[in-house]
Amino acid sequence: MSFERLLASERALVEAALARLLPDEATWPQRLHRAMRHAVLGGGKRVRPILVRLAHRAAGGDPDLVTDAACGLELIHTYSLVHDDLPAMDDDVLRRGRPTVHVAFDEATAILVGDALLAEGLLLLASRPPGEQLAVRRARAAALVAAAVSSRGMVGGQAEDIDSAVDDESAEDGARRLERIHRHKTGCLLQAAVEVGAVLAGAGPELEARFTAFGSELGLAFQIADDILDATASAGELGKSPGKDHAAGKLTYVTLYGLEGARRRLAELEARLAAAAQAIEGEGGELAALAAFVCRRRS
């Protein structure tokens, strides 16, 4: 099976699992559950749950045992999108090609949808896969993801990012700050996805460290690719409003290094990622293919 076909089949599998795991629209409170399904089931690349599954397989586990936990990470990722899109944050009206939750429903509902998706995601991580003999791995995975989205992780990156439009600083400070924002805002959860795959397979510390190294570089690559797309793609390609970060005067890899500079940094990262993947799975494995996909994506 080519990697494109593997990716398509992974996506379909994750999509079906998400539809099964989310409370249905007939369950109280109906409107909130409708809004949660609107937020989650509207497409998306599903990179994080696929990462959990592929990392789990690379660490010697059966990916079908961790699909529910993997979906927990997608719910948490979606919570962060719903809150980032709020009027008080990025004030965005389009996401994954559809109206954002506060536009399709209302602002209060969008806040609650995000809150509920974060709780639901961590609930899945703390409870799946079931069984007392897996509790050590499960508690570790839940703690690892909670830390990754904490104030020292994803939420901290977002907090610094919303300040970044107003500050005046040297180019050197700006570069350091940009990398810190990106490593936290996007990198922490992507890295956690890779680590969760390994932890749930019972990887020892030495193997786990190799997954951590791969996940850390992948997170940064993902965000640089995002900045390049924000500066170059159309709304139709992106499924969200492009050029906003640029227009808002926000720090991005493109505003800081120029388009060519950002592309060069991404190419360097892709090479480092290939080496990090090889240290885990040998030559030409799934993680290397996924890293190449992340670096070369068009949407």
Add this chain to the structure above:
Amino acid sequence: MSFERLLASERALVEAALARLLPDEATWPQRLHRAMRHAVLGGGKRVRPILVRLAHRAAGGDPDLVTDAACGLELIHTYSLVHDDLPAMDDDVLRRGRPTVHVAFDEATAILVGDALLAEGLLLLASRPPGEQLAVRRARAAALVAAAVSSRGMVGGQAEDIDSAVDDESAEDGARRLERIHRHKTGCLLQAAVEVGAVLAGAGPELEARFTAFGSELGLAFQIADDILDATASAGELGKSPGKDHAAGKLTYVTLYGLEGARRRLAELEARLAAAAQAIEGEGGELAALAAFVCRRRS
């Protein structure tokens, strides 16, 4: 030691633990951590962490081993207050006698403070107390609290509550709806606090069921007391703006049953709570005293 003195000493202990567990103001991102500490360390009754500790002792455990996990519940409770106070929700400017987070900082920061406190609270529950031999209890406690604040729990209650000002319905439907809102919005997390205390002590199913019964009634009693206070107390006594629910035409026990009717229901619940506490700890124990405190509180 009288129960009042026990309560004061419990509160001081929880307060010190919260100050220790929250990232300090010198830790990146500094402004977010300042806002988190503003939200959490501004007073409060600390009913939930005290409940965890007292329930843990009543189930045969050492309360000092579960202080950190107990504080996790207070962080989660505080997250719900910070988000409820947002302009798009209850739009409140005063909480625990101080400006709400979106007033003292800004709206985006208040959203992120809530998000970070929820993650931090579940991180504490998934990771404390440490030790592989406690992982089964820890994973269970984290899952139980995550479910309690999910869309089928606390967040669901809040979602229905923000709709309740606009609906027109029969008194009977209103009463059913009010109890459902209260049981979810306030009751689920209070019940979870009691259950976490028992679960972390390794209580078996039969004993745990008695804690659940006590916690369930306690949550409802707490909310009826809250409605009575909202209708009768001053801002100085409450540390928040009183009468708002009433003025907004929201369903409360007072608007539905009148002040005397609400007080009668609360007295009935207090008697049921005393019996439920006795089934756990015998005559005159700490849980019974805590229940009486919740039913008779003046702020």
